[in-house]
Amino acid sequence: MSYPFATKTSNNMLPTLELNRKLENRKNMALIMAFCFMIIEIASFTTLYFILYEYRISQEFGESINLFTTNFPRFMNYIIFFAISSLLYLFFIFRYKIYHFRSNSGLADELFKMAKSYSFAVIITIGISFLMKYTDFSRLVVIAYWFSAIVLSAVLRILKRLLYFRLANNDLVCKNVIIVGAGKVGKSLMDELTHNKSFGYKVVGFVDDHDKDDFLDIQNLGQTSELNLLLQKYIVDEIIITIPSERELVNQIIKDFRKLDIKIKIIPDLFNLVMSTVQIGNINALPVVTLVKTPMRGLGLIAKRIFDILTASVLLLMISPVFLITSLAIKLDSEGSIFYKQTRLGKNGKQFGMLKFRSMITNAEAMLKSLENQNEMDNIVFKMKDDPRVTKVGRFIRKYSIDELPQLINVIKGDMSLVGPRPPLPKEVQCYGDWEWRRLEVLPGITGLWQVSGRSDLSFNQWMNLDVYYIENWSLGLDLKILIKTIPVVLKGEGAY
Template sequence: MNYSYATQKNKKEHFIPTMEINKKLGTKKMYSFFLATVFIALEALVIALLYFYLYEYRIGQEFDRDIVFWDMASPRFVNYSIFFVISSIIYIYFMYRYKIFRFRSQSGLADEIFKVAKAYSVSLLITIGVSFLLKYTDLSRIVIASYWIAAIISSSIVRSIKRFIYIKLAKEGILSKNVVIVGAGKFGKSLMEELSTYKYLGYHIIGFVDDNEQDDFEQYKNLGPISKLNEILKNNLIEEIIITIPSERELVNKLITDLRKLDINIKIIPDLYNLVMSTVQIGNINSLPVVTLVKTPMRGLGLFAKRIMDIIAASILIIFISPIYVLTAIAIKLDSKGSIIYKQQRIGRNGKTFSMLKFRSMVSDADVLLKKLKNKNEIDGIAFKMKDDPRITKVGKFIRKYSIDELPQLFNVLIGNMSLVGPRPPLPHEVERYGDWEWRRLEVLPGITGLWQVSGRSDLSFQQWMSLDIYYIENWSIAFDIKILMKTIPVVLKGEGAY
């Protein structure tokens, strides 16, 4: 690419923003610092009141009389106070280590709460060890355990309130971070979409600079070529620059050299798309930086939350729709010969085979007839779909249209070989023809419903199925699952695209 900035003469310029811009920037930083301090103080106050209330309540029960927790003459009060101070100091250390002290968050709420729980857990374990060394053994285990649970819950509530207020302020532009994107290629456009999707990150994109792009990108303004970046910085309140053209090393080095004299954060998006379109984690082995390829965001606390949601929702649904199970079973038995439940071998996570449960919607020798119908497949690819499939029974046609035949898979969800949301589990003969790209569908648990089901169901081509499934895997979140489940309801009720 021919970026004009890199070919300019090396002029010695001092890029000093106007006093007005510096004043606004200082005000925004002070406001953010003030709000962070307020919420840290609020969290500390709530935790302290909880801790000493639990102490007062427990000691009062033990001695069968009212105890005032500010009675400093009591040796037990002194011991409990020392325990609280030590655990608080350790918690503050972990709060700074995990970077959960800022008002502007660097991660999602679930991740922040997980770090809070981890910080409290580790700090209390260390403090318990220190208490034994200091021979403070008269501490109530009930008080400590109750404090641990109450602290996590109350801190999570405070941080949820903080997050709500922050998002409101960020949307109004009061606390959002003004950013300019350098480069509007594949990386730059993907970044702009990412920052606009996740509002909690608090970025306000002023625009982008690029030598090869002439038009605006969606709602984002093209500010001109990269050579005008210095002028843009002089005349606008910019707090961060994100460079998305890492392959242009000469240009990146020039930008960093010129911009590092400014009080502006500079970030570079590494060229990782050529690895695989997937999530990565940045870490290190001793002093060496390392990029770890992560197959899917569906891991850790998020994966645990997804599994809990699956179990609870599947259990409730099974109880709630039990009359439908009974009526469907009777209708199938009266309509045609054969079993009520059809067990079909499917391929699940990491290529493992399992028996997927369905209400039988076809004649008993459907698998044999399939061989005769192969040349009548109505979709591209390796899957088989046919609108007027002669194997489908009268009852089967109805229950397939409204996805009633899929309801027994709620038991697959309880067992753990399926999820409520995920790619549909393929047949073994389909997987045999998978390439590396299609195999990515098997990196997660298959689901009863998924992104392609709410985007056209059987009316989509095989390639579209694959693209939507892989998009789901790479962009998964609990909120995404809930959104898909909500969209599934009207799609199923309308009975569109299912055959």
């Protein structure tokens, strides 16, 4: 990268030589990763060919493995298959933009695109081989090659990501950036980049025509009119504009600096919409921002449902002894049924019967009216630490959330999910406003963000905020994190009553 007027340096900035070293680091690491991917493909393909095909033939028919005589034509057919699939794989990784050493997407998304690239490459190669009448292929070799390539590439991409984070944290591959605008969006961006060095950005400073004070440890470099002088003084990779509403200023910056080898990025003026998921698209040539209720849709929703069914089924089998012991304890402790079925509202306000182990006396609902003035929550939900309706066994199973285990049956039936907002009572929903109604946009869950963030010790508004945050930022990775965090929270029995 060359800067025509980068003649000065500052004590608090890297010199040109240091920047060039960083650029070389990024290029070298990208080349090393590409070389590693190539080695993985060649090694996995040839190894599988000899182990699964040639060795098996030699064992079954007594043929000796001799690559350069009788088996060479057959081996060349596989080489052609491998070459075509590899070229197609390269096409797809460029198509999905997952060839960079610095990934712009999450790990799960990157691995999904990688697996999709390999799958498309192999399927298309099989079709091409059929048209070219190359049909003497072992299905075992092809399937094993496809599977092993995906697994090994996934491992390598995970290692690549860890290596990148390590290098970024040591400022070895980071990009120098100047932020234009120190408003709400600009300060939020500076805070993110400062506290997440793994993003690979080093904030040189910011320019703003109104705010004169430094922010955190980031220097106010002056006004936007001084950008030209600042680019002569500092070495900068990117300019990020956070005030797109000032169109004349943005147009002037683009006009002045687009001829330079500096990336210009603009953050859309959608800060008030960050609490809603947005999807970027277009209608013909016009760019369009679509508001989406939740990313929990399409293939992601299908994957979540499959994960719920499989996990809930396995858990039911594993904890069947707990079911038996709890059922006996409830029967011996108090009169009444083992299970308690309560009407709750699920997705889009649909009613369903939520199952729980009974933890209260049989006339608990009738006693509720006399206890309402002792509610310890600050809103419509009733919670009471020393609730006299709770039995001895009920107090124990509530503390460790054992009473919630029958809801695994609700998960399998499709009324609930493993992770999501807790299903509310119909009378609670009657008091909901538009904000609270957002909780009903997805299936309710057995556990959720508020359960791993304080459980009953949180206020009602905190519940709502955490539930809405989950809905708007859902991913399978987030579900897994919540499930893992639920285990120690439940074992400690904190905040549950």
